[in-house]
Amino acid sequence: MSPESRVKISPSILAADFACIGEEVTAICEAGCDYVHVDVMDGHFVPNLTIGPGVVKAIKPHASKPLDVHLMISPVDAFIDLFAEAGADIITFHPEAGPHPHRTVQAIKAAGCKAGISLNPATPIAALEELIEDIDLILVMSVNPGFGGQKFIKTQLEKIRRIRDLITAAGREIELEVDGGVNSKNAEEIITAGADVLVAGTAVFQNGRQAYADNIRALRPSG
Ligand code: DX5
Ligand code: ZN
DSSP: OOGGGGOEEEEBGGGSOGGGHHHHHHHHHHTTOSOEEEEEEBSSSSSOBOOOHHHHHHHGGGOSSOEEEEEEOSSOHHHHHHHHHHTOSEEEEOGGGSSOHHHHHHHHHHTTOEEEEEEOTTSOTHHHHTTTTTOSEEEEESSOTTOSSOOOOTTHHHHHHHHHHHHHHHTSOOEEEEESSOOTTTHHHHHHHTOSEEEESTTTSOSOGGGHHHHHHTTSTTO
């Protein structure tokens, strides 16, 4: 299988219509997404407030694809079991969010979820190197976290390449996900740099529900 054919699309429901969030989740799953990306913000770690475990629990029955929960909160550990019980399949956190990221990874796995680490644009790769044997996913933020609809920060392409090399050297199954400002114009260079999961909010939730399948397809290499 070529690297391109493995690419997964994880639409960020931050850009969905929150007045009918269950229907929106059903629509993207039927439109062919691979994961459902849930952006959790606390107004403290990032300057925005969004979704809690109650909403994750409410959307779970509407999702036929795994819930990819991105925690932009600090502290993290006290909320892991709540999000796992609510239906999260993957839980990703930022290493700056607490003093013991290794403990956080272990807690996520103990809760039965896959564990991801997210690096902000200015966070060095060194922040995850000691955890490479333990994690299932690396999420590269290609915008500063907090809001949808921002512009992709191009310097992150080199970081994606370097992390791809690190994953190859580790010889483990670790997904490399990229989040922020991803669209049909830049998807190809992000995939070429080494990404295997693309998060996209604005680019998927546009032009009405009938367009979601095309919007998702347009992010894939053949699209
Ligand atoms: C930003 C979030 C992203 C964001 C993506 O803090 O983590 O998931 O909503 O939105 P777009 O695709 O609009 O940049
Ligand atoms: Zn996100």
